[in-house]
Amino acid sequence: MFEEYKKEVLEFYFFKKGAGELSSNLENPGRLKLKNECLKIFAEKYTKKDDQILKLFFDPLGKFNDHIKSIEKFGLDKFRPLVKFLKEGTSIRDEAAVKLLAWLTGFDSYQDWRSKKESREPDESENSDTGQQGDSIPETGDKEISEENDNSLSNSAGTSTEKNINSNEKADDNEDKEEEVVIDSDTIEPQGTPIKTVTLTCVALLFLASGFFFLFKKSTIRQPYADEQCMYWAGDHYEPVKCDEKIKDVTLIPINQKALNNLRKINVIDTLTRYSIGKVWYTRIGGKHEFFTDSGMHPVDTLKRLRPLSTYILSNHISHDRYLLNLWRLSIAGIIAVVLYVICLVYFFRRQKKFKS
Known part of the structure; x- marks a missing residue:
């Protein structure tokens, strides 16, 4: 209820x-x-x-x-x-x-x-009972009317049986025609080509969409709620949080809307090109270079300031050709997977056609 x-x-x-x-x-x-x-x-x-x-x-x-x-x-x-x-x-x-x-x-x-619901239910049941009593048919009736009803029932029964016989004969004729159609359809080549084309197109579009998503995906920026006045570094971006919330192995700092919206760590550094100069900053942590999308201090080691990307760092620590090579390998692997999938489909439809014949 x-x-x-x-x-x-x-x-x-x-x-x-x-x-x-x-x-x-x-x-x-x-x-x-x-x-x-x-x-x-x-x-x-x-x-x-x-x-x-x-x-x-x-x-x-x-x-x-x-x-x-x-x-x-x-x-x-x-x-x-x-x-x-x-x-x-x-x-x-x-x-x-x-x-x-x-x-x-x-x-x-x-x-x-x-x-209120329970008080209405008895009234409805009473109305239904009285309705049933009011609709009851009196036992006494005219004999002539009953005889006429019997005659009409017998006539209607006769006509109904004739209709049923005719409908059964028509149904049998339709079934015979359907059987003939099924036998004729076996001689026709199965409509497998459109299914294979649609499947191949869907797989190719799915592969391309996943590739574009991998290349151009951006982590969504969650804006803080009214009671979230602090933030912490979540590995590659800042995440808003309540100041009294306890999170293991992280340091909470007062929220900075500019850093929250703009500062991101670039995980795939080989995507950087000479067009990234002036738009990317870096620093050296533990012998490795880390690259970010905005200037300021390092989000974990706050004593180190992020420096703008230079031509020297780009030439000696980043290889865009290596990135293109890996992308090419991934594309080749995807194409091979699609071709194998199509071969399996063709084999399946040929087996199905052979089994029907």
Whole structure:
């Protein structure tokens, strides 16, 4: 029954959203917006009846005696399933979150909704019973009418049997024709060529797409949330995080939007060319050169400053020809794999044709 309640709550939310009756916090929900909306609704229309809903969601362990305090101390990440439920319509297992949504939108509480549902069911059953009694046919009737009905039934039965015989004969004729068509189709060459062409095209496009993705892929930049004021180096880019979060073997630093958006480590250094001069910076760590997409200090060894890429470093430590050679080898391997796949398809379709003949 709760699944039905969940569905009606979500439909009510979208109805109010379409009618423009929701607040700005619920119109485009986010974790912080939902938290602020809870504080707002609590200040506007809190009653003693809402205690169970608020306690079940914000303070199930009973740590706080004040609802406002429990809402303010509530972690924003715990709103994430409810935000996803509202934006994407995905399933949600937390019943407390559904009841909270009903409270925020002004929908009936689960207890009130269930009592109304149960009170309507007996009325419907009574109506169905009375309907059945009202539709009952009296036993007494006119003999002449019954005789006429018997005659009409016998006539209709006769005509129906004739129709069935005719339809069966037609069905038999159709089956004979289908068998003839099947026998004729065996002599025709199977339509295998279009399937092979489509398969070959799909495989080639997939190979090209994966190659372009490998060459030009860029790590997505995740922008920080309102409560994420720090960041840490994640190997080849900065990742925003809360300042009080503990992550093993990393150092948290205050967030720098410029470094977060622009500083990336270049892992495939042989892709660099003379056009990269002025756009790439480097430093030497542990006897190896590391290259980055922006200037500043090294993200791990903060005592070393990144220097601009020079022609000398490009000529002596980077080989673009080596990169092209590796790319050529990878392309040859992909082409060989595609050719082998096509050969297997041709062999399969020829075996299938031979088996049919």
